[in-house]
Amino acid sequence: MTRRLPDLEAWAIFAKVAEHASFSRAARELGLSDPTVSKAIGRIETRLGVTLIARTSRRVSLTDAGRAALTRAARILSEGEAIEEEAGEQAAVPRGRVRVSAPLSFGIGYLGATLPGFLAAYPEIVVDFALSDRKVDLVAEGFDLALRVATLDDSSMLSRRLSTVRLLLVGAPSYFERHGRPVCPANLVAHRALGYSGSASRGVWRFSHPTAGEETAEPTFCVWSDNVDLMMPALLAGQGLAIQPEFMVWRELREGRLVTAMPDWSVDPLGLHLVMPASPLRPLRVQVLIDYLARELAHTPWARR
Template identity: 75%
Template sequence: MMKRLPDLEAWAIFSKVAEHGSFSRAARAMGMSDPTVSKAIGRLEARLGLTLIARTSRRIALTDAGRAALERASRILSEGEAVEDEAGAQSTVPRGRVRISAPLSFGIAYLGSTLPAFLDAYPEITIDFALSDRKVDLVAEGFDLALRIASLNDSSLLSRRLCTVRLLLVASPDYLDRHGMPTHPAQLGGHCALAYTGGASRTWRFTHPTFGEETVEPAVRVWTDNADLLNPALLAGQGLAIQPEFLVWRELRDGRLMPAMPEWSVAPLGLHLVMPPSPLRPLRVQALIDYLARELARAPWDVDRIRE
């Protein structure tokens, strides 16, 4: 049978009574009533089968047992106060490790540049990044949060949408000069495709404001699970690919790549912060969530905004 836990509150009250030499003065100092203090001492004495404080109508005095117990009781009180002080400091000064999962290409391109300002603002927070296109299990794998570029399905996780990530069919001007600009998804069968395998489907789906939706399975020359690998082949005129705007916006801005089949669009994705289901989060985690939400709320790769 498990031993009962010690009555830590009563021992702290005992220490205060000994310090003030009076039940009533100790009660006032602690913001308690006299009966509450008296009952706490009574609980201790009943539990121990010993008298800790001898009472008379005019004064109190510690017994031998009370004097023997006072040093450790005072230590219990001081340790408890120290724990609360430290915990209180943590509630106002974020500290500790935050573990975050993020997509590999996006993390390398954008999260690294956000780190210095955050680390300056929160010197007691440590960040543990796990960069991978794998969809991690936040709860089972012990992550505090994740960044995901996706169309999120309903789940038990909490999420916060930060911005839109457009997906663009792109190619180099040289490639389009040699192979022609496609005007309909059906024409993509005669083109060389470079494809990211991170999605569940190997088909490309396009939408037109007049003609509706078309789905094609392109003739793919290169498959990869990391979209960064496709950019050099695109720039070298080896084919066309559907790329997230954040990976090609500079090339589009500089004219080294251009949109192909511009009247047809691919459904955009969202950049989301995803968190375990509990709404209660340590301050260090909330600090990083708020910071990333501010930094990424307006997509830094938004070509239309940059042109403005």
């Protein structure tokens, strides 16, 4: 047998009628019509099969059953009011925990720098970061938000694109001194490479040219890793070429420790996205973090709108 949910609204209305000993005064305080209040009392009386309120033309009084029920009904009304008051305060002052998933290298390189300002502005929010290059299931794993450097393909999520992330073919000057500089994808077959194993097309690099079109290359890979930080020492030591996101190498390029190769050829860029579960409502603590990260990450040296 399926149990019906209790009619909590009707019990709260009953408590208010009992408080004022008046249907009309209760209706005014609750912002309801007199018939709505009367029907609510009628619903629970019919459901219980007892009379809770004795009605006469001059007065309203509780029956024995009504007096027995009043304490718990008043508690339902009081608890409901407390819940709404507390929820309203939370909406006005962001507080609570926000769980965020982000790529490991990007999180260490950029998210940590945003924390001092955010924590100072929102001292009652706890930010719980999970850094991994694994693509998490936000809903199943209980995340409020994810930062992804990717071409998005999950239409079930809401997303906010923050910037374009260029992918650059780079190498150390010492590597080019020893092995020469490739000028087109066909040259890469003779070169050593450091590969990101999280790529969708492992072992194959794809390039495009404004007039020559698209070409692929399969260099000889000497290192594979699912984390681009691990490859940086070998890359800087001139042990191979790598396709790296600009946010990983912009400092090295500026300082001349790395240089780009094949500037006429490009790799399809990625986007930096804030991704969140599809829901029409979002807690304020999550929304303020989204807005804060969007502002902070829009002004990084490599960010391109």
